Amino acid sequence: MKVNKRNPWHWVWLGLMTFNTLLAVLLRRFIASNNQVVLYGHKLNGNLGAIYRESLNYKELSLTYFTMDYAYYRQLKSEGVLVAWAGSPQALRLLVKAKALISDHGLHSLVLLLDYSSLKFIDVWHGIPFKGFDKHDLKVQRRYDEVWVVSEFMADLYENKFGFKRQKLKVVGYARTDLLINPGKISRAELMREYDIPVTDKKVILYAPTWKQDDAGRSLYPFDMVEAEFLRELSKMAEKHNCIFLTRMHLNAASKCSESFANVYTVPADKYPDTERLLLLSDILVYDWSSIAFDFLLLNRPAIYLDVPPPFRKGFSLDGSYRYGEAVTDLAEFKAALAKAVETSEAGMPSINEHRKEIKTIVYERYADSLSSDRACQEISRIV
Structure with missing residues (x-):
């Protein structure tokens, strides 16, 4: 606690x-x-x-x-x-x-x-x-x-x-990653009900940034956008691409959004502590410097990383070379990357590149x- x-x-x-x-x-x-x-x-x-x-x-x-x-x-x-x-x-x-x-x-x-x-x-x-x-x-x-x-x-x-x-x-x-490698017979509908999301066949995009860490003035939202502005853009993208967004803030960050937007759902860690089952539900991950990326790595599904400054006073344990997916530096690049990811993330046929395979091999070796x-x-x- x-x-x-x-x-x-x-x-x-x-x-x-x-x-x-x-x-x-x-x-x-x-x-x-x-x-x-x-x-x-x-x-x-x-x-x-x-x-x-x-x-x-x-x-x-x-x-x-x-x-x-x-x-x-x-x-x-x-x-x-x-x-x-x-x-x-x-x-x-x-x-x-x-x-x-x-x-x-x-x-x-x-x-x-x-x-x-x-x-x-x-x-x-x-x-x-x-x-x-x-x-x-x-x-x-x-x-x-x-x-x-x-x-x-x-x-x-x-x-x-x-x-x-x-x-x-x-x-x-x-141990936490065992479920990602061998999920058994968990159904998509079961997972959606577990996270209080309307059951749908739309693609699910998980937005999971890290918290402020060592940068007290750091925003949870990229591109110099405030919460409402960024979530409104997510809602527009969701409508355009027939998908839904889930926002998952770090346990140390505020868990609730002050406004609600169509097709954007909040899944706070204090209410829904099981991250691995949430990852199973997610077709695409959007992240910055959150360690959740290393778990999602094992699912071999598309990812987009926000190329924002790292909030770490003491540098890195694993640096930016261990990030994978398409890098985006502004809203326009994010929209383009998302459109591409939605088109290529067919269930059961994930795209994966050599860099991603290399990260997985280095970090997990034979233990995944x-x-x-x-x-x-x-x-x-x-x-x-």
Whole structure:
């Protein structure tokens, strides 16, 4: 859960979690751990969600999602998910008895267990980054027992650029991408209903920019256009090309648009946390510097990238040479690229160029095989 500093309930929930964490630090000195595993992140999605779902196929594994958000706890519980609310006695028992904790973001007050307990910590992160990190970043994750990465290429990046010790890095692939490689029998109509979009056979174009990052004055909309101006243009393009647009802002950005426009739908991350299923629905991706591009890469569908300045103070982890699709620098180029992409994005017959294939091979190596969740669960079995 992302803590809203203006919400008093969030401070109460954080206080209760901190209290339980302090008790767990004390009690773990006298109580032996078992094979339980804690999952911790903003939502049960991405790598955490994929690993949790796969773990249900392993009788020896017991993974429980841990959250401060009481409303989200109630929602997951009603769906049959193994979940613990951070302020409850159940959460205390879980923290006392657990063998390992797997996270994909920060830890909040759970960092006390990293400092003062034998609980094993594993990081799975939440996206392959364009944004530059250096040895001063990811300080907490560098203290983890293990860090799971997508490929040997990314392990080299973590070691040489981010300052991680090589022996802590394990290559398992990216569990979240398994669904993109092997989606099973998920229907398009099912996905549209899931995201509250009218069922249609029109092409779906996903607009998914990154947030302001290190540039406080950065706009979420390109070409020096304000929100209403840009979305109005999307609406016009949708009508002209018989398609619909979905706007997906980063979790750290405002989730709702102030105005509505025909054939333009908002799918905010806080309401619809499962990004991979959204990507399955999308025929074309429009992006700038968002790491969502590396996930969409595996679908081999057309993409357009907005050639706008990068908002990263520390440069790149993976630079602009890792972007793919047609580059556009203004509205006219965007309209032309979109018209071309809509015409060429026939279902089941995606266009793909050699540069894109090269990026996929470099970043994912042999680990884009739909088995990353299974490899992760085998590693958990080894640990517990």
